Amino acid sequence: MAILNDRIGDVTGAIARRSRDARTRYLDRIAAAASAAPQRRRLGCANQAHGFAACAADDKEALRKGSTPNLGIVTAYNDMLSAHRPYERYPELIRSAARAFGATAQVAGGVPAMCDGITQGEAGMELSLFSRDVIALAVAVALSHQTFDAVALLGICDKIVPGLVIGALSFGHLPAIFIPSGPMPSGVPNAEKNRVRQLFAEGKVDRAALLEVEARSYHAPGTCTFYGTANTNEMLMEFMGLHLPGSSFVNPDTPLRDALTRAAVRQVIAHSALGAQFLPVGQMIDERSVVNAMAGLAATGGSTNAVIHLVAMAAAAGLTLDLRDFEQVAEVTPLLARVYPNGQADVNQFHAAGGTVYVIRELLGAGLLHADAATVFGGTLASYCQEPTLGDDGEVAWREGPASSGDDAILRGVQAPFSATGGLRILEGDLGRAVIKTSAVAPERHIIEAPALVFHSQEALQAAFKAGELERDFIAVIRFQGPRAIGMPELHKLTPPLGVLQDRGFKVALVTDGRMSGASGKVPAAIHLTPEALDGGPIAKVQDGDIIRLDAVAGTLTVLVPAEEWAARPLASEDLSASHVGTGRELFSQFRASVGSADRGASIFSGAKA
Incomplete structure (x- = not known):
């Protein structure tokens, strides 16, 4: 060896x-x-x-x-x-x-x-x-x-x-x-499934067509x-x-x-x-x-x-x-x-x-x-x-096992890799610390500088997309999604609309204290942001129109607001009570109270303040 x-x-x-x-x-x-x-x-x-x-x-x-x-x-x-x-x-x-x-x-x-x-x-x-x-x-x-x-x-x-x-x-x-x-x-190819999802997001195919391709994929x-x-x-x-x-x-x-x-x-x-x-x-x-x-x-x-x-x-x-x-x-x-x-x-x-x-x-x-x-x-x-x-x-x-790849479009050796690095970066700056996976993101999108549009739920972003309000360059800031706030859900609903907007030529990215998971794909996404908004994280200071720079090359996540203004700006708040009841969520109040931050595993065993 x-x-x-x-x-x-x-x-x-x-x-x-x-x-x-x-x-x-x-x-x-x-x-x-x-x-x-x-x-x-x-x-x-x-x-x-x-x-x-x-x-x-x-x-x-x-x-x-x-x-x-x-x-x-x-x-x-x-x-x-x-x-x-x-x-x-x-x-x-x-x-x-x-x-x-x-x-x-x-x-x-x-x-x-x-x-x-x-x-x-x-x-x-x-x-x-x-x-x-x-x-x-x-x-x-x-x-x-x-x-x-x-x-x-x-x-x-x-x-x-x-x-x-x-x-x-x-x-x-x-x-x-x-x-x-x-x-x-294997069922319907994943790329075809994603194509139909984006068509549905644009209103170009109906629910029956979407369900059909989903059922043929997960079958x-x-x-x-x-x-x-x-x-x-x-x-x-x-x-x-x-x-x-x-x-x-x-x-x-x-x-x-x-x-x-x-x-x-x-x-x-x-x-x-x-x-x-x-x-x-x-x-x-x-x-x-x-x-x-x-x-x-x-x-x-x-x-x-x-x-x-x-x-x-x-x-x-x-x-x-x-x-x-x-x-x-x-x-x-x-x-x-x-x-x-x-x-x-x-x-x-x-x-x-x-x-x-x-x-x-x-x-x-x-x-x-x-x-x-x-x-x-x-x-x-x-x-x-x-x-x-x-x-x-x-x-x-x-x-x-095999000494060579059976298909170099799928699997390659270390002498001729798809990329010299694994494409996982840590971003740090004015907004805190986040994770980004760049392996599926085109190199020209590794740096995005654009005005912030702030949302407190993925549904709010979807509504803005359907209303035609997102036809521009922007960085979507989705906050109050962290483990202490609402359990740090995966924000799957964001993938189709952001993908559509990117395909239309707009510069788009995501910054969130929530998760995107294995669905993280072609849109730059700074996720797992800590401290989270509910813990007083700087993401709670962001306002619509603030210029944010997501730089996966330099490993930075910054907001281009004058330092004095940024320091004096108050933290936004949000009524999260609707996300704390129903579907069993009321039983997990102790989990939300004791969970540690995302960079420490978002675990109740690590404790929020240890």
Whole structure:
């Protein structure tokens, strides 16, 4: 393997140094919780009897003796989310595999799983980010019975995987593995879907035409095929070594998918305290794993949501990240993939061209990943250049992954990348600190200077668009969208109108304390702005007509207002009470009160004022 890139080493070292005390406390805590023998042996007889009362006879006998590993399954199954529908049959598949490997398995608990695709633009989206922390809490409840020796986590989509990771790391003394379900087969090309969305926004096609193209795009069990947060999560799990190599994008309900699930069960059982190689997940995930995830994010042009989630996930393992870590890694990591919205291909085409295995091979060869990071595969990330195939016996066989791309319009090597950098920048200036993803933005739009138009909701901008009031150059300032204000929803409704206006030749951009997620595309968007408006952030001072300069080249976000006027200008306020009730939002008042800022992961566990 190549010598580690100096920048990658420097960022990793900086994380380790700033995290030293918190990481030490975390490792001490999980070491105290670890045990060479099943914890259930220490439970009272009534406790144990409750734990295996409903099991099959053979499983009950094994659990009574307490000499074999018991695998806890935490599942995000529901049959509304296409990505999670395949998980309905996983528990029995996992139980059967566990028995074959001399172990038992039980569903420890379920966690909620909501779909941002269903709630986008609706009130439920204001619960979306908070659902991640609810999921982490649900994992803790599931594993609190202390009857498990390892954990299999079933989850895919936007907040679900990060929530499962945070929960699993809270029980970091246990080995853990993530088992994906894979993407749905390709439907209507994403570019065609986006074209019809823009036509609908312009009133050129009706609702029936829009619904038809949407239904032909999202049409089967499995993840959506564009490279949004769900599929970015799957990539992150592979780069962090929490998936088996090459397993992220194998389609659901196929023989290879089932074989990979059985192989995952075998691996996590082997890592239990009763297995051949004890590997607690809290020890396995360290600063090298997290930096590898950052490099994967940059190289594939993944979702900006991953920035928030990686900060929160790392904190659960006692690791403190700074937004500059992401930028510094992206500056030396080339963009190797073009997957919608950063290109025309979908994740099935990306996988066929070589997928994550090829990207990992290329980055390892360039010294841009920690080859020695531990993984659930039993070795290090260096072994993730292998890809799975179906053997003659119906089980997984491993072979060396592709040495070259199957389609250089989708996937390229480090010698001829789409871009020399990963296209993730941090913007700082008068308005605070924001994130921008430039990998899908044309270079001539990396700098936008235009008058501000201020809105307090995406609906208000849509109304102005429909009224013909936005036919000009402007920077849309959408504020009071942060985690403390209304839960930091994704502002999906902004994409079609802003895209239409940009296509008409206007200079447009977005500045917001909300999110845009994996849908971040061709319009420059400074998002996750901190401090948020409700916390007294400078975005609350902006007025219509203020000239704002968004400069993704220099990494600045400035408002061109005289300093004295800016300092004296009062902060705007907004009545947010309507966003605090209905659709369950009244139950989340404590979350809004305690949530930390976006640059600290927007987590209730980090605290707003810590």
